[in-house]
Amino acid sequence: MTISDDILERHGLTREEYQRIVDALKREPTLTELGIFSVMWSEHCSYKSSRVHLKRLPTAGPRVLQGPGENAGAVDIGDGLAAVFKIESHNHPSFIEPYQGAATGVGGIIRDIFTMGARPIALLNSLRFGSLDDALVRRTVAGVVAGIAGYGNSIGIPTVGGEIAFDESYTGNPLVNVFCLGIAAHEEIIKGVASGVGNAVYYVGAKTGRDGIHGATMASAEFDDKSAEKRPAVQVGDPFMEKLLLEACLEVMKSDALVGIQDMGAAGLTCSTCEMGSRGGAGVDIDVSLVPQRETGMTPYEIMLSESQERMLMVVKRGREAEVERIFEKWDLHAVRVGEVTADGKLRVRNRGEVVAEIPNRSLTDDAPLYRRPMAEPAYIKAAQQLSFDSLGKPPSATDAFWRLLASPTVASKRWAYRQYDHMVRTNTLVLPGMGAGVVRVKGTSRALAMSVDCNGRFVYLDPYRGAQLAVAEAARNVACAGALPIGATNCLNFGNPEKPEIMWQFARAVEGMGAACRALDIPITGGNVSLYNETDGCAVLPTPVLGVVGVIEDARTVVRRAFRSKGDLVMLLGETRDELGGSEYLKVVHGMIRGVPPELDLSREAALQQVLVEGASAGVIRSAHDCAEGGFAVTLAECCIGTGLGAQVDVGAITSAGGHTFADITTVFSESASRVVISCTPAAEVQFLELAARHGVPIQRIGVVEGTRVQVRIDGRSIIDEPLPDIERTWNTAIERYFEPARAIA
């Protein structure tokens, strides 16, 4: 068979890669084999551009039970239990078909968690869209949110938090990153391995159709105006089927009859067979004619590459087959024996007995191509980092800027979205969405887990190294604000086309920064996902390395929330405000620019701050805590008041470092300086709290009291902002829904 350039291009393979295939097989591949190689060597499955960099992330620690390389990571949370979690992207499918793209993203990450033997108990998502002024963006937002809701709600796993941000760079390439966390006893954790020669390989779940063929290859290419034609490469989800699979698999796993199990996600049957075999150092021999099929006339190529959803592959211990089949029958699922484990380390695919593909597993997995792609600092960086206050003209009034920030979709309440998510099912949700980190209790223990997903793409764009550090710091800080000690992280690295040296440079610098921050804060990364080629018509998204951090609260009763609690409580500002505006929401919203250098970050001080938060929470001296992020101090203070009916009166004083320039008031209240948290405490706890902060060397300033029904901010006695809380709430609460329901016809 001659393989033309055209065929190679359609498989996303280069001529050099083709030669590698010939070398690995010591012959020309069949078309089925070519298809198998193409999906396993796609960027999405092989991480061929990113692996050399990812190796530099810290992945070990005393609590780590499972690091990268499995379906999900796992960390010890005490009482013999593990938190099993991971984040994954479904960006490309969500642009092409928002509802199904997002829905199947949720389905995929949930399968990754229960595949490990863990019961999923919480979902988060991190979403990025273009401007809501764009009708096409609104359609994407509505579809993605409905898709997440449609899948997560049906299956009964609460979506307890997340983040949504907007920037024009995401218009043609939204980001949909979904995080899932589950709980398993240590000994229940099960892996995706195939071993034990002669053990049966079972297929269970939905039937295989022609949907999603080459989904992984699609996710490894840029978009252009032909992308809509790729709709058939998006899968369609069935949450009911997944619910049955979830319950049935957890029941089977309790029986101890499985050797290993893996879900069929990207690259479907191909990926699950060769990865399980490769991990177990074994071969897998399957006959595709035994695979349950939804359509007639499917070829082995199509069956191997289909990405139909809600399917699992299992290796069953010999003699336990009937028991496993019986459990699946109870759930009206039919586990089908499709092959067996062999000793030769090969993936052998048959069709009615005849061999149609025979490939060494390792050549598909560990021996896949690995690229050190060229890197170059992007030309834009130097210019974009320049920011002079003089060039901004006359500063607006702080009050005017305050209102504009409250109404900015990135800052405003995400209630419109999370109201569509069932965030309470499973009755563990201790902190409702929209209040910082998501917090769920762990039934059967005294503990709770806090989790947060964060990234400010603007910061990463301006300085990938520091921007990624800031993402780690913010996610961990959010978790610490709830009173939780950060114990593990997962990352989802969303970047443009790695074949461009500038993008590769962004990626490498961000991974370096992320690694340094995780080491400094002692948070291992236990797994994650890389999503490259996030470009449309040659324009890349803001580099967006999202961090998902998980923390543990020893006593669930001590969880700290964002909102002020009682009139008369003292308001304190932990950390130091600097005279900086680089990459801020203020600059974007008021001046329409992404410029400057991101906020400075001192990682040892960040670590100390988080210690104060965790110790203060467990000692019960913190009544509320909320970190300063987009919009700076003024927005943070307003958010502490929202929903409580309690206003605040504070005087933050002038920033010592500010040079008395015309923007001094603006930087004081809207700077996004890192490592800052607004807390409240009772007057009786003041001394204890000040001592705690001093002990850790964290700057602290008593700035005011919880009082009245207005948000009042002064600088050295001068009133800067003094606005009524009900109006603030209305603006902040309705800013996003106004785009979707301009005229609410029925009340």
Next chain:
Amino acid sequence: MKFAVVVFPGSNCDHDAHYAAQHVLGQQAEYIWHKETSLKGADAVILPGGFAHGDYLRTGAIARFSPVMAEVQKFAASGGPVLGICNGFQVLLEAGLLPGAMLRNRSLKYQCEHVLIKVEQTDTPFTAACTAGQVLRIPIAHGEGNYYADPDVIARLERNRQIVFRYTNAEGVATDDANPNGSVANIAGLCNEQRNVVGLMPHPERACEMALGSADGLILFESVIKAVTERVFAAAR
């Protein structure tokens, strides 16, 4: 006493109802798989929330044919207390144990949030410990909770005092603003003519501990414990 929590394929609030009954209230609770044909001596039956059988066709439409439903019908006919929560309420409507039907929320979106409901009737097994007019804060989580019945059915429900819960404001007034989904007459929950079968869209099992934001749902469970213990409502054996 002993609760039976029916588990349909696709039920997803079964664990929550079981947890409330067993861990919060210290009662016995047992899961009953939908293919079973015995309620195993339960004193009260809960049809939990979720998406039974995927809610394909219509919410609750397939669940009514699950084998266990024949037993639930018998149990209800003999006077046993039955509570349908959310999807369980939808199943009761499809099974003809309660009148009416559900439409999509008027927002055309799934909604998850705390709402206020007023207890209108205290002579049902699930409201026996309430005071008339008591306002409870309990979450909803549904896409199809917009209750509908023909005007003559509504009139009959009113006449027979079968409207057990209505969406209201904090003062107990059934305003349109307080109605989260567009239900006719702000109906949040109903009982049958014999008053032993109750269905409601809000989730009392999610409001049984202050740590979760409200403990107002406890009173429904306390009511049935009282009703069963005092044998006001009990299945004939």
